[in-house]
Amino acid sequence: MTIHTPGIPENVVLAQSVNGRLRADASLIAARAFLMRAAGAGLFAALLGAGIGAAAFGWAYLNQYETAAERIAQAMQSALSEVTLKTKGEVTLTDNVLRLDQPAAPAKPDFASVVASQKDDGNAAVRTTFTVFKSVPHLDGNIVTGWQFKGDEKQPESQYCYFSHPQKFGSDVLTQVNIAINGQVAPQTNSELDLKRLSKSCIWFDPKKV
Template sequence: MSYLAPGTPENVALAQHVNGRLRAEARIVAARAFLFRALGFGSFAALAGIGAGAAFYGYASMHEVQGAADKLAAALTTALSDVTLKTKGEVTLTDNTLRLEGGLPKGGGRPDVAALTTNQGKSEAPATTAIRTSFTVFKTVPYLDGSIVTGWNFKGDEAKPEKQYCYVTRPQSFGDGTTSNQTTVAIDGQVLPQPTRSEVNFAVIARNCVWFDPSKL
């Protein structure tokens, strides 16, 4: 074994070689650290980009749904503004009785149909065509905020009604207006079956129906 003296060419060469090796390893370590930092930054940027893209996509989807909802609401509003609602009802007199001029005859219990039909339809209908006149007499009884109405359907040549029916009518709000809700409870004196979910008691209402009675005319 030999020992090299300080300052000898061999010792200087060995020192330079060791220094070069240390610098190379330091550069390798620095390169690896830079690589790891770059990978970390790149992963962070990629995840941030994915998150931002998902956020923008969600925001755009929400606005697209909101826009579709607004369009649907506008279409429904336009459609409803063009719709004409029609209601069907019956007009009753304030004194609760439909009266014919001249009143009802005492003997027959019905109006003078011949007087009502005089000179009606002669110019329009052929001579061979039979003209039938029918009418309805309404009897009304107040009930809560509505009324109980009994209708007598007469033919022109009968002393008693051909058919009778009784219904209850009450006002019902519909949008900005008010219409009537009509429920038939009895026909020809017979109470109809009580519906399961009906708020109207048919038996109670039927006791207030005014059925045709010649003795009371």
């Protein structure tokens, strides 16, 4: 081995060895870097190709259905254009107004005629009255309004409203709480019920609706 560098031969040999090792390491690193760049470029190209392929597949898939729909539409149009409809006969409209008849409301009973038909055998002491009840469901019972008529009156002689409900769950025995008489709220005696609020559900007689 010939040494052309001035200095101690051992140091020169060591320096050349270190220099050669560094060059080898540098070459190895450069080769690895090139390999990584090549792999990255290849992966990018593969993903790009896969994306383009998926887009092309989707376009072809949609275009296939659109083409099929167009073909079906054209076939139906062609078939209908060749069909000839022939009809015979005559239709005559005798009335050009279409009427939808509403079902007639049930007639209200004429209480005066009913009472007049019931004879009291000439007994002047007999007084005939009748009461019409209107009820509204509330909680476990009903708010009931009574219209009390004389036999010959068209308006009630008096009216009253009360709340009727079972004494206990499942019982047939009813309890009545007076709410109002002739539109006037009764005195508050039961703290559990708000009579003023309940009176709003009473149905008082309205002569305008008769």
